[in-house]
Every structure is written in C-alpha cells, then in structure tokens.
Amino acid sequence: MTTFFSTSYRDARERFLAAAARRNINVDTRVLPDIAGLEGETLATDVARIGPANAKRMLVLTSATHGVEGFCGSGAQVALLHDDGLPALLDKLGVALLLVHAINPYGFSYLSRTTEGNVDLNRNSVNFAAPLQGNAGYAELHDLLVPPTWPPDEANIAAIRDYIDTRGQWAYQEAVTTGQYTHAEGMFYGGSEPAWSTRTMRRILADYGETCAAIGWIDFHTGLGPSGFGAKINVGDLPRARRWWGADVTSPLDGTSIAANVAGPLLSTLDETCPHASGAAIAIEYGTVPLTDMLDMLRADVWVRHHPDAPDAQKAAIRRQIRDAFYIDDDLWRGMIVGQARVAVLQAVYGLSRET
Numbered sequence: 362m363t364t365f366f367s368t369s370y371r372d373a374r375e376r377f378l379a380a381a382a383r384r385n386i387n388v389d390t391r392v393l394p395d396i397a398g399l400e401g402e403t404l405a406t407d408v409a410r411i412g413p414a415n416a417k418r419m420l421v422l423t424s425a426t427h428g429v430e431g432f433c434g435s436g437a438q439v440a441l442l443h444d445d446g447l448p449a450l451l452d453k454l455g456v457a458l459l460l461v462h463a464i465n466p467y468g469f470s471y472l473s474r475t476t477e478g479n480v481d482l483n484r485n486s487v488n489f490a491a492p493l494q495g496n497a498g499y500a501e502l503h504d505l506l507v508p509p510t511w512p513p514d515e516a517n518i519a520a521i522r523d524y525i526d527t528r529g530q531w532a533y534q535e536a537v538t539t540g541q542y543t544h545a546e547g548m549f550y551g552g553s554e555p556a557w558s559t560r561t562m563r564r565i566l567a568d569y570g571e572t573c574a575a576i577g578w579i580d581f582h583t584g585l586g587p588s589g590f591g592a593k594i595n596v597g598d599l600p601r602a603r604r605w606w607g608a609d610v611t612s613p614l615d616g617t618s619i620a621a622n623v624a625g626p627l628l629s630t631l632d633e634t635c636p637h638a639s640g641a642a643i644a645i646e647y648g649t650v651p652l653t654d655m656l657d658m659l660r661a662d663v664w665v666r667h668h669p670d671a672p673d674a675q676k677a678a679i680r681r682q683i684r685d686a687f688y689i690d691d692d693l694w695r696g697m698i699v700g701q702a703r704v705a706v707l708q709a710v711y712g713l714s715r716e717t
C-alpha cells in the first residue's frame with residue numbers, strides 16, 4: 362500500500378510518472394512558472410489519460426486542489442494507475458479516465474493548503490468582475506485566528522474557546538471556512554483573480570472535454586469527518602450525482618454536508634468550461650483528525666507562510682504537523698482511501714456509461 366503513497370510532492374510526482382510510464386501513457390505536463398518547490402524541484406500539474414481514444418464520456422480525477430491534501434489523492438490516483446483490470450473495463454464501457462495530478466503543486470510541495478498566492482482554490486472559481494461575497498464572521502475572527510506568535514498564547518486560546526462555547530462549533534466552522542476576499546494573508550482566502558491552478562484546470566477541461574458528451578469529476582480532499590471515511594459532497598447536478606454515487610451523496614445546499622456552503626469551488630469550473638456536456642461532480646472528503654485540530658493547523662499554515670524569518674526548525678516542525686493533520690500515515694487509513702476511491706470511480710464509470 363505504501364508504494365502508492367508518498368512522503369513529499371517530489372516523491373508523489375515520481376510515483377505518478379513511473380506508474381503512467383508503466384502503462385505507456387504519455388503524460389501532459391503543465392509547469393507552474395518561475396517557482397521551485399520546497400526541495401528545489403519543478404512544480405507541475407501532470408495529466409494522464411487512460412481509456413479508449415475516441416471516448417465521448419470521461420471521468421476526471423483531481424488531487425491536491427488543497428495542496429497538502431494531495432498525499433491522499435495522489436495515492437488514490439497512483440493506485441488506479443496500478444489497477445490492471447481497469448483499462449479493459451474502460452474500453453468495454455467506452456469511458457476515459459483523466460488523472461490530473463497535483464493541480465496545486467505549490468501547496469503540495471510546501472505542505473500548505475493554499476497556492477503560491479495563498480489562494481484557496483475552492484473559493485477562487487468566482488466571477489471577480491461581480492461583487493464578491495462578504496464574510497463578517499471571518500473579519501471578526503481574523504486577528505484571533507492569525508495571532509502574532511505561534512503556538513498561540515493562553516489569552517488567544519481562551520478567546521477562541523469562548524467563541525466556540527458561546528456561538529457553537531458550526532458557527533465557528535462556518536465563519537472560518539466559508540471563504541473570504543478581504544484578508545489576503547488570512548485563511549480560506551479566495552484571491553482577487555483566477556489563480557494559475559484555476560486557469561490550468563479550465564484549460565485541461567477545455568482540451569480534453571471538448572468532444573465529450575458526458576463528464577464526471579471526483580476531487581479528492583482530506584480533513585473533515587471521521588478518520589478514513591470518505592464523505593461524498595456534491596457540487597452541481599445533485600440528482601445525477603445521487604444516481605451515480607448513491608443516496609449518501611450530500612450537498613451543502615440542503616444542509617446534509619459536513620462542509621460549509623462555499624463560493625467558487627474548483628468543481629464549478631466544469632459547467633463553465635464544458636456546458637455542452639452533461640455531468641456530475643463530487644468531492645470525496647476523507648476524515649483525518651478532529652475539526653478544531655485541523656483548523657488549528659490551517660491557522661499555523663497561514664502563520665508560517667507570513668513569518669518567513671521564523672527559525673527553519675520551527676517552520677519544518679509546523680509543516681510536518683500540517684501534513685499529519687491532512688494525511689494519516691497508517692496502512693488502515695491508506696487502505697480505506699484506496700478502497701473507497703475505487704468504488705467511487707467504478708460507480709462514476711458505470712454511471713457515465715449509462716448516460717444517454
């Protein structure tokens with residue numbers, strides 16, 4: 362199982378390219394310009410397509426939309442590349458699989474949730490020409506969330522605890538995670554323009570989806586929910602998503618999801634880019650650690666980014682803690698990732714094959 366999963370972005374990229382080469386797949390590489398990775402490596406999104414050349418139905422699988430969460434999605438993608446029964450099934454059903462590895466390579470390499478511009482890609486696919494959604498709850502909390510020192514002092518810990526005790530855990534989660542466009546150095550920042558990753562994803566969808574009549578999309582995430590369980594969260598056509606993936610597909614719009622209803626998720630680019638295709642999209646959100654611990658690590662994530670002069674040992678320790686909050690280094694957890702990913706992929710492939 363560990364052969365599918367990696368210990369760094371560089372390692373993940375090597376495993377993905379090696380697994381694609383083993384299948385004689387030509388990888389389409391889109392390099393993030395001008396920025397090297399944490400280990401000095403090239404930062405790139407790699408695209409591998411499996412399945413019949415003329416397939417009009419396609420399932421897209423994306424990893425590392427949230428950078429550090431890529432350890433999970435990359436592992437699932439590499440496992441699928443090693444799945445020797447899959448190509449014949451795709452041929453039989455007339456469905457192609459498009460593996461988009463590390464759509465946010467900067468965040469994956471630097472063990473951060475956001476991009477080189479501190480942009481949360483699931484808040485970035487909005488119309489920047491129109492008024493952006495406000496978030497008064499975040500503005501109220503920002504100074505507490507990103508304190509001058511890390512770890513936070515006693516007064517800060519008490520103030521956050523007090524907020525959760527009086528307003529409730531969900532109110533805290535919603536204020537912090539819904540997204541905001543006012544604090545560029547803050548958490549869940551949606552940016553001020555489409556990020557490189559968002560533009561790259563739109564181009565990939567346009568390039569490969571142009572001739573498709575039906576497109577499915579699974580975007581792999583980690584950090585919310587019970588450890589190892591993959592919650593299916595829909596963006597877009599809910600009835601079709603439930604037809605393909607089952608009754609447990611949840612939606613932030615009807616209150617069934619563990620995630621807040623966010624503006625501008627990356628998955629929403631599917632309808633914009635490929636309006637000619639029918640489609641359905643979900644994020645699979647695999648649980649890792651308790652919610653407040655996960656959010657504390659995202660506070661550390663923005664803190665370390667804006668304190669480049671902090672001691673190297675402290676920065677390295679914080680990055681390791683962030684990775685550990687989004688990737689559980691355990692064979693049971695990894696097995697749950699691969700098993701549920703395979704089920705979701707087969708459900709989508711069969712669902713696509715039945716689209717008229």
Ligand SMILES: [Zn+2]
Nearest residue numbers: 427430582583
């Ligand atoms: Zn995520």
